[in-house]
Amino acid sequence: DIQMTQSPSSLSASVGDRVTITCRASQSISSNLNWYQQKAGKAPEVLVYGSSSLQSGVPSRFSGSGSGTDFTLTISSLQPEDFATYYCQQSYRTPYSFGQGTKLEIK
């Protein structure tokens, strides 16, 4: 199975900050990496798919990059509505595993 490891597990930041979350796969997954945002009490929503493609309707302040085993999600200027938990997920090979999540909190 492919293990997905996110860092950090939690992060405190302020509105307007630039934030980067990292996801590492235990083996190469090409560009088959997706990022989700989950707000409290809600289902996850996809932000970025295929490592760097922005899902329709997602603000351009979100961006993804990486290939192989190392990936990043960057939020260029944090907005109040961005405080949530973020998950990476590999869609290279089943089981399509998720990372453990990164909780983004207001500083």
Place this chain on the structure above:
Amino acid sequence: QITLKESGPTLVKPTQTLTLTCTFSGFSLSTSGVGVGWIRQPPGKALEWLALVYWDDDKRYSPSLKSRLTITQDTSKNQVLLTMTNMDPVDTAIYYCAHNYDSGGGPFDSWGQGTLVTVSS
């Protein structure tokens, strides 16, 4: 517009079998590349991928749960069922179903609202 909704019991006893139904609209599970997956999330914990059924009825399971899971589709009713046997309190979680495309290579781009299943005697 794609929508999915999970339904099933909210409370099951240990050792019982859980059956959840995902009823969807806005797409056909007969379309090449399309899949419906199940993902769960214990309270306060991370997402866990459980199973996926593809348009061609290919089925994939989490290896750690494979012996307990069965995923089936009823194309005529636009439903996907997930059965989990021998339920245990550690299986208490919100269970989500979600739409997938690109033969699994794409993301889960539409999710149901989730249904909380509690396992307790």
